Amino acid sequence: MKPALIIAAGEWRFWLRSKLGVAALILGFVLITTSLVANSARVGAERASRDSLQTAAEETFRNQPDRHPHRMVHYGHYVFRAPAPLAVVDPGVDPYTGTVMFLEGHHQNSATFAPAFSGARAGALARLTPAMAYQLLVPLVLIVIGFASMAREREGGTDRQLLTAGVAPHDIWLGKVIALLGVSAALLFPLVLAASQALFAGESFVVTTTFIVGYAVYLTVWALMIAAVSTSTRQLSTSLMALMVLWLALCLMVPPVVASFARMASPMPSKIEADLEVAVALREQGDGHNANDPAFNRLRANLLEQYGVHHVEDLPINFRGVVAEAAEADLTDTMNTFAEKKLAGEVAQARVQHWLSLLSPQLAVRHFSMTLASTDLAQHHRFTREAEAARFSFVQGLNRVHAEQMTYTDDINRSRDKGAEQRTRVSAENWRVLDEFRFAPAPASDRLAGSSLFLLVLLLWAAGFAALGRARALALTEAAHA
Amino acid sequence: MSSMAIEATDLCVERGQARVLSDVTFSVAKGDVFALLGGNGAGKSTTLLTFLGFLAPASGEAKVLGQDVQADKKFVHQQSAYLPEAANLYPHLTARENLDYFLALAGVSQTPEDIEAALDHVSLREDARGQRLETYSKGMRQKVAIALAILRKAPILFLDEPTSGLDPVAIDEFNALISKLAESGTTVLMVTHDVYGACQVARRVGLLRRGQLVGLFEAPEGGRISPDEVHQAFAKEHQQ
Numbered sequence: 160m161k162p163a164l165i166i167a168a169g170e171w172r173f174w175l176r177s178k179l180g181v182a183a184l185i186l187g188f189v190l191i192t193t194s195l196v197a198n199s200a201r202v203g204a205e206r207a208s209r210d211s212l213q214t215a216a217e218e219t220f221r222n223q224p225d226r227h228p229h230r231m232v233h234y235g236h237y238v239f240r241a242p243a244p245l246a247v248v249d250p251g252v253d254p255y256t257g258t259v260m261f262l263e264g265h266h267q268n269s270a271t272f273a274p275a276f277s278g279a280r281a282g283a284l285a286r287l288t289p290a291m292a293y294q295l296l297v298p299l300v301l302i303v304i305g306f307a308s309m310a311r312e313r314e315g316g317t318d319r320q321l322l323t324a325g326v327a328p329h330d331i332w333l334g335k336v337i338a339l340l341g342v343s344a345a346l347l348f349p350l351v352l353a354a355s356q357a358l359f360a361g362e363s364f365v366v367t368t369t370f371i372v373g374y375a376v377y378l379t380v381w382a383l384m385i386a387a388v389s390t391s392t393r394q395l396s397t398s399l400m401a402l403m404v405l406w407l408a409l410c411l412m413v414p415p416v417v418a419s420f421a422r423m424a425s426p427m428p429s430k431i432e433a434d435l436e437v438a439v440a441l442r443e444q445g446d447g448h449n450a451n452d453p454a455f456n457r458l459r460a461n462l463l464e465q466y467g468v469h470h471v472e473d474l475p476i477n478f479r480g481v482v483a484e485a486a487e488a489d490l491t492d493t494m495n496t497f498a499e500k501k502l503a504g505e506v507a508q509a510r511v512q513h514w515l516s517l518l519s520p521q522l523a524v525r526h527f528s529m530t531l532a533s534t535d536l537a538q539h540h541r542f543t544r545e546a547e548a549a550r551f552s553f554v555q556g557l558n559r560v561h562a563e564q565m566t567y568t569d570d571i572n573r574s575r576d577k578g579a580e581q582r583t584r585v586s587a588e589n590w591r592v593l594d595e596f597r598f599a600p601a602p603a604s605d606r607l608a609g610s611s612l613f614l615l616v617l618l619l620w621a622a623g624f625a626a627l628g629r630a631r632a633l634a635l636t637e638a639a640h641a
Numbered sequence: 642m643s644s645m646a647i648e649a650t651d652l653c654v655e656r657g658q659a660r661v662l663s664d665v666t667f668s669v670a671k672g673d674v675f676a677l678l679g680g681n682g683a684g685k686s687t688t689l690l691t692f693l694g695f696l697a698p699a700s701g702e703a704k705v706l707g708q709d710v711q712a713d714k715k716f717v718h719q720q721s722a723y724l725p726e727a728a729n730l731y732p733h734l735t736a737r738e739n740l741d742y743f744l745a746l747a748g749v750s751q752t753p754e755d756i757e758a759a760l761d762h763v764s765l766r767e768d769a770r771g772q773r774l775e776t777y778s779k780g781m782r783q784k785v786a787i788a789l790a791i792l793r794k795a796p797i798l799f800l801d802e803p804t805s806g807l808d809p810v811a812i813d814e815f816n817a818l819i820s821k822l823a824e825s826g827t828t829v830l831m832v833t834h835d836v837y838g839a840c841q842v843a844r845r846v847g848l849l850r851r852g853q854l855v856g857l858f859e860a861p862e863g864g865r866i867s868p869d870e871v872h873q874a875f876a877k878e879h880q881q
Contacts, residue, residue: 165745176733316729323693323723324747325715
């Protein structure tokens with residue numbers, strides 16, 4: 160057997176005989192398994208619940224009785240964002256952004272029902288996701304298991320014994336790295352099982368495999384970092400202290416600092432300011448409920464000219480429906496402009512964070528994981544855009560019915576004339592304008608392309624620590640005299 | 642190839658800004674035991690570490706079996722066994738497991754019977770062989786380290802204060818072991834404070850003082866070096 164493998168096997172024997180090593184391994188497995196089982200059950204239940212609620216919402220809308228189409232515009236409809244298959248590992252921003260959107264005429268509502276709010280009430284650990292366990296806690300487990308790997312040899316003087324047995328310094332280091340990679344692989348096993356579950360739920364094979372590989376590279380970064388630091392220190396306490404400081408900095412300090420920096424680098428107006436700005440812009444537009452609003456004079460004139468009549472009552476279509484359709488189009492155009500501006504601001508902040516993921520492997524793997532799992536901010540944006548497209552489509556479909564299936568005279572008299580009120584009730588068959596809404600993960604190719612930068616960052620971190628660890632190992636011969 | 646197993650020629654070593662070995666010259670013939678005596682800071686361990694390749698000479702040469710140590714450390718490590726003062730072995734492993742582990746790393750293939758024979762050779766109690774070294778006394782750990790050197794069949798043995806902290810019985814046992822190894826052709830370079838122990842096993846004794854070799858004693862044919870003579874010289878140098 161190669162010396163590095165013998166050393167790796169020796170390291171495993173030490174861990175299995177030391178209470179600390181076994182305890183840390185068991186703790187790691189318990190944390191991961193608990194979070195996976197809990198999250199998998201929760202995501203499964205949410206997926207089933209949202210699917211059935213989506214179907215129920217569509218049936219409820221379509222089963223409404225005959226009525227005036229504009230009442231259906233305000234009756235509205237719900238769309239739900241079903242979790243992606245890999246959300247069993249990484250729910251990403253889903254718990255914080257809201258998963259349900261109420262669609263109605265004249266309004267673009269925000270997504271609501273963010274599960275994190277109910278989770279927060281249930282206690283902080285309610286949100287211990289497998290992704291969080293792998294990104295934050297598994298490195299800690301690796302540190303507890305591996306901080307002593309080289310420092311123990313140096314403190315106990317066995318490094319000299321190894322060197323004088325003819326073992327090359329880089330083989331000692333490599334053996335320690337292999338041993339830590341073995342721990343990483345063992346701890347990665349539950350993730351492989353969870354990702355396989357996602358595969359059976361319809362996730363792409365390439366995405367699933369890349370997802371596992373990304374986490375493997377992330378844990379490799381930590382294994383190499385631990386071996387490098389342990390090789391660079393003479394005492395166990397120094398090694399542990401240095402690694403804890405690194406963990407605190409890379410996992411707990413850098414991410415919020417980067418988020419704050421992104422907010423400063425790309426500031427956005429507060430919600431109140433943004434809403435006020437939209438309200439001011441909308442006030443300048445005509446009221447779609449009032450066909451006599453001067454804002455629609457030109458529309459009226461054009462229609463009268465087009466049909467060669469002098470009064471809106473003589474038009475072959477209902478002018479109020481036409482106004483509703485035109486007003487909704489203008490209003491949507493304005494709201495979309497502000498919505499896109501807001502999304503662009505969030506994208507700018509996210510982009511700053513993406514580039515600053517160079518500063519921390521934890522940031523890199525977090526973005527990598529959410530991008531591949533289709534649970535990142537971009538997917539939330541896609542959800543809001545798809546929901547808005549669905550909203551605009553059914554509202555305009557109903558406005559078209561409003562314009563084509565009743566007369567203007569009946570429409571304006573329906574509150575005074577019972578006969579007119581009956582005639583402005585259109586068939587419930589018209590509620591089939593509502594399309595089915597099913598939010599699916601982004602295409603695999605998009606997610607793979609989006610995550611490649613983060614995988615590259617992780618590989619750079621791994622290469623850096625590999626080079627450092629090897630260089631420190633080669634200096635072992637010189638250092639062994641001290 | 643040189644008939645000398647170990648050679649130091651005008652060896653100068655610096656640690657930091659300080660020169661800790663100055664123009665040290667000595668040689669050890671194959672199968673000889675050479676002891677370097679000296680007080681604290683005399684340069685004994687530095688000499689040993691230089692032969693092990695852990696320190697590079699500022700000038701001069703350190704050779705093992707005719708090979709410059711700095712030019713081929715791997716060769717030196719393959720040809721030698723090192724026994725530090727604390728017999729650095731793994732406390733969580735048994736004697737047998739320690740031997741198995743280090744022999745595998747050294748690329749030496751030995752049967753369980755060979756290992757038992759080596760442990761017999763160093764007189765390690767049979768009932769202790771399956772126990773972890775964390776329960777061992779220092780003398781017992783030294784025996785395991787010697788067994789390792791025997792099993793590796795290393796022609797050179799470097800010993801750093803090997804009897805420090807051992808009880809008199811253990812010291813006698815240890816010295817007897819070293820003599821046996823030398824008789825079987827192993828070359829030994831040991832550094833020690835123990836004048837009487839050194840004279841008991843070594844054919845030649847060097848006296849180091851502040852990095853310089855200030856005395857060299859050789860046993861007469863068929864006899865031993867007089868410990869009193871060495872002790873007097875040691876004391877005289879220590880007073881200066």
